[in-house]
Each structure stands twice: as C-alpha cells, then as structure tokens.
Amino acid sequence: MSATLKITDLHVNVGETPILKGVNLTIRQGEIHALMGPNGSGKSTLAYTLAGHPKYEITSGKIELDGRDISELDPCERARLGMFLAFQYPVTIPGVKVADFLRHAMTNVRNPERKEGAELMPMKEFRQELRQTMTELNIDHEFARRYLNDGFSGGEKKRMEILQLALLKPKFAFLDETDSGLDSDAVRVVSEGLAKLSGPQMGVLIITHHRKLLEYNVPQFTHVMLAGRIVETGDAKLAHELYSNGYAGVRERHPQEAAEEEAVKPKVVAGV
Ligand SMILES: Nc1ncnc2c1ncn2[C@@H]1O[C@H](COP(=O)(O)OP(=O)(O)O)[C@@H](O)[C@H]1O
Ligand SMILES: [Mg+2]
Structure with a gap:
C-alpha cells in the first residue's frame, strides 16, 4: 500500500x-x-x-x-x-567522511529499532552497495573518501544529496x-x-x-x-x-x- x-x-x-x-x-x-x-x-x-x-x-x-x-x-x-x-x-561536518556518514544513516534508516552505539551494517555489504550505487549514478568512487561537505562545490553537494536519496530510499x-x-x-x-x-x-x-x-x-x-x-x-x-x-x-x-x-x-x- x-x-x-x-x-x-x-x-x-x-x-x-x-x-x-x-x-x-x-x-x-x-x-x-x-x-x-x-x-x-x-x-x-x-x-x-x-x-x-x-x-x-x-x-x-x-x-x-x-x-x-x-x-x-x-x-x-x-x-x-x-x-x-x-x-x-547543507552542513559541513569536519572529520566525518562521506562513507562513514552514509553507513550510519543507512544503518539507522534500515533498523528503526537500533539503539545508539549498536553495531553498524556490515562493512562488506555497505561497500558493495555503495560501489554499485555510485557506478549507477556515475559518481567517482573517490568521492566516498572525501570529508562530508568540506569544500564541496555546488555540483558535489548535489551528488551527495542524490547518493543519499539512492541509498536511503525514503x-x-x-x-x-x-x-x-x-x-x-x-x-x-x-x-x-x-x-x-x-x-x-x-x-x-x-x-x-x-x-x-x-x-x-x-x-x-x-x-x-x-x-x-x-x-x-x-x-x-x-x-x-x-x-x-x-x-x-x-x-x-x-x-x-x-x-x-x-x-x-x-x-x-x-x-x-
Ligand atoms: N530561522 C528563521 N529566523 C527568522 N525568520 C525566519 C526564519 N525562517 C524563516 N523566517 C521568516 O519566515 C518568512 C518565510 O521565509 P522562508 O520560509 O525562508 O520563505 P521562502 O523559502 O519561501 O523564501 C520570512 O519572512 C523569513 O524572514
Ligand atoms: Mg527558501
């Protein structure tokens, strides 16, 4: 429904x-x-x-x-x-990489019952999905290693948004x-x-x-x-x-x- x-x-x-x-x-x-x-x-x-x-x-x-x-x-x-x-x-969070942020966000959205500090989704599963999605969206894989919004151009901020949309599937x-x-x-x-x-x-x-x-x-x-x-x-x-x-x-x-x-x-x- x-x-x-x-x-x-x-x-x-x-x-x-x-x-x-x-x-x-x-x-x-x-x-x-x-x-x-x-x-x-x-x-x-x-x-x-x-x-x-x-x-x-x-x-x-x-x-x-x-x-x-x-x-x-x-x-x-x-x-x-x-x-x-x-x-x-979008906010800048120094010291947090795009990939870390996405792994936290995906874990939370997919396990609504998760307690603060509980385990994140498995790294292997996360990496695989991240790589596949970035390929589909034509986003350079290096992007995931950048610090979140730190010095992002307008286009990079938009890539980040689109990547989040693709992975979080709201x-x-x-x-x-x-x-x-x-x-x-x-x-x-x-x-x-x-x-x-x-x-x-x-x-x-x-x-x-x-x-x-x-x-x-x-x-x-x-x-x-x-x-x-x-x-x-x-x-x-x-x-x-x-x-x-x-x-x-x-x-x-x-x-x-x-x-x-x-x-x-x-x-x-x-x-x-
Ligand atoms: N955080 C805020 N602090 C003070 N005034 C605000 C704030 N957010 C919105 N306003 C006021 O609310 C009105 C609507 O603003 P906003 O929602 O930003 O309009 P729009 O996005 O349509 O341009 C404006 O008068 C704006 O000054
Ligand atoms: Mg506005």
Whole structure:
C-alpha cells in the first residue's frame, strides 16, 4: 500500500512571528509536487518544519504519515520513518567522511529499532552497495573518501544529496533548492539524478527556482504559496506559467494574502 503524508491546517511560528498560516497539502508515495511562491512566502519554513527543525514551532495543525501524527517526532525519528530533507544549505561536518556518514544513516534508516552505539551494517555489504550505487549514478568512487561537505562545490553537494536519496530510499523527499551557488553542472546532477531515482516508491516535494529540474521531473501538482498559505494548485503548466510570468497574477487573484505579504515586508528586511 502506498504511504500518504497529510498536512492539515498547519500553523508555524518562528519566535513570535506566525509564518505558516494554515497549510493544507497531501502527498502520496509516487507523486511529484512542485512548491512555488515568491521569496519569503514560507516554502523553506514548510520544508524545515517537515524535517522537524527545532526553530520552527507548530502552533496548530497536523502532519500525519499514514494517519500517525509525526509533528512531535525529532528529525532522526522522522528519517527512520522514511522522510528525507535535502537542506538548502547543507552542513559541513569536519572529520566525518562521506562513507562513514552514509553507513550510519543507512544503518539507522534500515533498523528503526537500533539503539545508539549498536553495531553498524556490515562493512562488506555497505561497500558493495555503495560501489554499485555510485557506478549507477556515475559518481567517482573517490568521492566516498572525501570529508562530508568540506569544500564541496555546488555540483558535489548535489551528488551527495542524490547518493543519499539512492541509498536511503525514503518514502518522501523534500528538496529545497536556492538559485544561489548552483551552476549548470549542479542543476544537471540533481535534475537527472532525481529523475533516475524517483518512481512509485517515492513522493517528492520540489522547491526550486530552476526550471530544468521540473522539466526532467514533471510535477503532477504545482502549489503556489503566498504569505504562508497555499493559495493555488495546478499541474505542470502552472509551474511553467509562473516561471514565465512571475507572481503578479497570483497576487491579483489573492488580494488578502498579497496584502499580508506587504504587511510583513518591513519586518522581513529588519529581520535579515
Ligand atoms: N530561522 C528563521 N529566523 C527568522 N525568520 C525566519 C526564519 N525562517 C524563516 N523566517 C521568516 O519566515 C518568512 C518565510 O521565509 P522562508 O520560509 O525562508 O520563505 P521562502 O523559502 O519561501 O523564501 C520570512 O519572512 C523569513 O524572514
Ligand atoms: Mg527558501
């Protein structure tokens, strides 16, 4: 049976400020969703909240995975249930090699009951799977010996994300991309990699400024966020229309949210 992630009337604060103001969204395994919206509309906030980042406080509403409310679970527990977030700004962990990190992550995700400090998956089995996957994805095997995210180029960060997706096989992946710092090589890596990996076993939410990503991974659903709410949902055509024409039309159709967006603008500037 395919899994379902259901977000109902989700309200999220950062500090005292309400950022998400009633988000409703359902993603099923196997579906590709694009989340679009102007800067500051709350897209990353939704991604971080789904991942369980402690800075984002759910003040009301629910996040359910197959009917189970997961909004109180920490990020590790969510990962064990099959959720995966590719962070907009991946962290650097000096001293940890790509292979060590992946072996830990794979062990945890595959043995949800594993206790901290218990044995990792066997080295031989891990190496074999890692090698095979890297070959399939055209990733240089030397990459696994690098330190995690240490001096990675945009393209290498994306290779890391795609490698994680391939090995962890999450039920739901949230990809939050910025337009800064991604060269065309990086965009190609993530576009082709995701297209190779997504399928009936993965539900994907893509937040991107790169049209190419959605050309390779055609979304069945495109959602538009404005001032902390999803105000419109369409298909892939809506995504392309927004890339071409921007958000003026969306603001016109949703004057209430557009006014709220204006109202928070000075705060956004002061908060940066
Ligand atoms: N960690 C944070 N600290 C302070 N303000 C934040 C934080 N995360 C988001 N915000 C605020 O929430 C609003 C939505 O931001 P964000 O979710 O990053 O939007 P988007 O990803 O759509 O550009 C902005 O006003 C932003 O300043
Ligand atoms: Mg963002």
